[in-house]
Amino acid sequence: MSKGTLKDKYIPKDFEEKLYQEWESKGYFKAVADKSKEPFSIVMPPPNITGKLHMGHALDNTLQDILIRFKRMMGYNALWVPGTDHAAIATEAKIVEALRKEGIKKEDLGREGFLKKAWEWKDEYGGTIVKQLRKLGCSCDWDRERFTMDEGLSKAVLKVFVDLYNKGLIYKGKRMTNWCPCCKTAISDAEVEFEEEASHLWHIRYSSKDGTYSVVVATTRPETMLGDTAIAVHPEDERYKDLVGKTVVLPIVNKEIPIVADEFVEKEFGTGAVKITPAHDPNDYATALRHNLEIIDVFDDEAKMLDIVPKYQGMDTLTAREEIVKDLEEAGVLVKIEDYAHNVGKCYRCHHTIEPKPSEQWFVKMKPLAEPAIKAVKEGKIKFVPDRFSKIYYNWMENIQDWCISRQIWWGHRIPAYYCDKCGEIVVKDTTPEKCPKCGDTHFTQDEGTLDTWFSSALWPFSTLGYPDHTEDLDYFYPTSTLVTGYDIIFFWVARMIFSGIEHMGEVPFKTVFIHGIVRDSQGRKMSKSLGNGIDPLEVIDQYGTDALRFSLVLNTSPGSDLRYLPEKLEAAGNFANKIWNAAKFVLMNLTRDEEIFNYDIKKLAIEDKWILSKLNHVISEVTENINNYDLGVALEKIYNFIWDEFCDWYIEMVKPRLYDLNHETRLEAEYTLNYVLTQSLKLLHPFMPFVTEEVYTKLVGAEKTIMLTDWPKAEEKFAFDKEEEQIEVIKTIITGIRNARANMNIHPAKKSKIIFVTKTAKDAITGGDLFIKKLGFAEEIVIQEEKENIPENAMAILGAGIDAYIPLAELIDKEAELARLEKEKGKVVAEFEKLNGMLNNQGFVTKAPEAKVKEIRDRVEELKGILEGVEKRIEAMKE
């Protein structure tokens, strides 16, 4: 294809949206099972349908898109499956809230009515985030978009539940659970977050009926004492030994409760005596079971006091606490109040304090599932990147408790358990049973509960590919290749997908887990709604463009670490895109021969062409390796440096003279090289900045219809020009030396000069690059001589280039300034010389270090000797 043109200015809005629509409509994101190609698949962590795109999504999906685009170009059959999660509790809360505004309570609607509303709500708002993901440039196969509650996935959930039940891995039972009085449901251990709260330890005296003895207990929750059914002490605690088996009177309630001995009590803590409230503390519950104690609920599901003592009835726990403490004080049994900070469990959804509460729930038996899941990671079937997260995973998996999966809400997968209306027999089945296997009755009532939202997302890697059916997709794309997610959901999701995949598919769900951190604000704080410090990615895109946002999320970051949102970084990113735009404009402006450039003569490539082509080879190899190792930040930095520093600042400047001469004999080769290097650079950058690369690429000569389906660049043997590469590096050093000296002496760029080189060895290099020295080193005449003679008095010495060179100046230079400059340069040279020479004088280094290294140092030392000699002579001459 012949070249096109670019608009004068880089304005991302002009093309980002347009390109995305084009890609999507032309089906470039689609992947179809094809055994002749190797698959690479990723399932997107499904965002909640309640959600709005935030920086965390932007990061997560940018990383996935980079991998997918890279692999697609590498020739893999790349599939990225998108979708959304029904987010049971969070969504239900939102809908309840929306209904409340209309003055409707969910109970008014009834279960079915509510669900109808919920689906309407989902249809209206559930698509928001999916639209927003497109803004990020995500190249996922939208035709495969799934929802955790759609028909197929619900089928998978049913199948898995029934299977697990039949295998004895799901059971129903009364256990101590975490109850959220706000969400009014049980939640799993993973959903409880502990926060330290400043509180008190209240010391309360419980006395015997006859007043002959008493025990002081310490508690953080005086309000629960109404439900105390015992006092526990350690069996070997001398202080209380004689009291075990006796009773004390529970204050306020005036009821006798026993003193029991139990190992769990810590003698050193508090008073060494614990009040036992079985209904509201996991330890106490366990103790109650061991000692057959009565279990008395103190408050209800909304954490409102029951009528054990009528005066407190209906109070919330905190109010009741105040009242009870007051009453205890009046009764004279409050011994002391100590300041005390302790951890309080909070609901990770609504942040309300969690109440431990025994209740009838469904559980997944974890030990048998955890074992193979641990083994899979230990055996390397799944690799965490960075590796340290595998330790976190082991730690959790090895100490895992049974998973409470039932929720007392309506929005979600209803538990497929049916109770016979006549005999109560439980039947677990994917459809309503016809006949009770025990009594033969035909009337059933389905369990009221729904499943934990993570129960369905745990199946995501295979449910989205067609499970439980044996589809071609499942066969071809499963196990998926890489899972990309934040460290904050390793427990919730990653771990559960692993054991679910192994259990139901017989194979791990993915081979690599690529973990990233969270995006913090510019002050390093977590972005949160309550702080109001969240940055909206859509606003950033609006202002800087998607490419800039993506760039800023990847450059200078490392896997697994948190990163900060810094507006300056977006500026830098935008500047980079702009730089590319301008470089491309320059290239296009100078491409005069269209496809003819492909007839270039490799023998006619100029030294600078060879240099940049050779450099490009190295960058390609390194970047490819970096991406394969998930070092995306490093890869991007290399591409950035190559494009900006090497290609723009050096190559383009070097090649200009040939372009300005329409009849230059190697102009064709220059055009070819420009076009080729830019094309390949854009390809390397494409996964990171998909839009600007596409927009520019399609204008270049020989461009295919889209960059995203081109082949990933590979290092070309024919462009391995080591010698020329090195030569230009020498020239660059010389030019830098010249610029440096001139800048130091404040010589105006318009003022050209003569340059005298004193060298025996670098003649060729200088001759080969004399044009560049002239153009980029502001020289009008270059003289090369072997001996240091006839150097004018009023000349500046160029140092540090490994070469003796002088710039004679027409007018007298400032002698003092020049001497100062020379002394400073000398200092640098001496420092380096001493360090390296020291290494050579070290026998250990010479005998043990690799030969190549020693030689390298030796060569450099020789070079430095020459420079040093030159500087010293020059300083002497100046002083005379």
Place this chain on the structure above:
RNA sequence: GGGCGUAUAGCUCAGCUGGUAGAGCAUCUGCCUUACAAGCAGGCGGUCAUAGGUUCGAGUCCUAUUGCGCCCACCA
């Protein structure tokens, strides 16, 4: 109470298997050089937290200490 991470230039951070410390931003100087002032050229700036150790050689490996952060854990 365990475990993990982190400490590098004024700021934000890179630095892979040990081999003369890097980027962006900020700052200073000089430039509107026909792709780009969202730019070009150059400069300033670091005893790589501290103390030991391994090594010819340590920002990089080991040990300890300190600061910050995170995760896990039922001491009421």
